[in-house]
Amino acid sequence: MAEERGRRPGNPQTRESILEAAIESFVTEGYGGTTIRAVARTAGVDPALVMHFFGSKDKLFEAAINGTMPVALLVEAIDGDEEHLGERLVRRYLGLWEDPVHGPKLAAVVRSAAATPATAELLKELMTRELLGPVARSLSHDHAHIRGLLAASQLLGLAAMRYLLKIEPLASLPADLVVAAVAPGIQRYLTGTLSLAEATVVPR
Structure with a gap:
């Protein structure tokens, strides 16, 4: 033909x-x-x-996610000392969301994941493999996978409130102030003391 x-x-x-x-x-x-x-x-x-x-x-959507999500750029923030890992991750994360190219794509993927179970599954697999895995492997503390998940949950919530729902005054706060406020919490999840001693944690 x-x-x-x-x-x-x-x-x-x-x-x-x-x-x-x-x-x-x-x-x-x-x-x-x-x-x-x-x-x-x-x-x-x-x-x-x-x-x-x-x-x-x-x-096609899976390929688009892989071509859209700047996971590698976020993973680059892992390099360096553990003591300042939280600050590096938050600063890079906010920078990607505020980037005029990456930001709209991130928003589109997160919205699609929230609306479509199949999309959510694709995003979960990508983030687990390409982001949470490298973060967990970089940590020298126990329960590394859980630590990565806790940090990711906070970052995703931050993005939803600041960039998707645009709730004020968080949406308009300067990025440096947000980093200063959020990074210590992320750092605690990654390297601080967690009350997981009695929990049975089965890593993926």
Whole structure:
């Protein structure tokens, strides 16, 4: 069957074009509002080619998450002494949310995860593998996985209040003040004394 005029052939560059179109759609339309046909139309390819590269909408979203979430940039903040790990993580985390490129993408992924169980599962797997794992391995204290989860729960709540719900005055506080207020709590979760001695903790 002859290829439609103007349609791009199936090559790595085409895959990247499809992925860029998908990321744009997921950011602006959300998971529910994104369709394979719309992504294909934006990328200038046949919908069958989207399925050829990604297999399903879920797989396309998984690839978009991996291409959208700046996890590697957050993981870079792990490097350094444990004593100031909390401050480095909070400062980098806020910087990513306030970045004009990364911020809207982060918001889109979190909103999609809150609305769609399948999306939440994909995000959980990515964060566990790519972020919580490296954080836990960097810690020299007991219950490292639980410590990472507690810190992540605080950071996610902070993002929801400051960037998604935009609750004042938190939404307008200078980032440096937020870092100064939040970092000590994150640091305690990561390296301080936790009351988990009697708990049975099964690490993932």
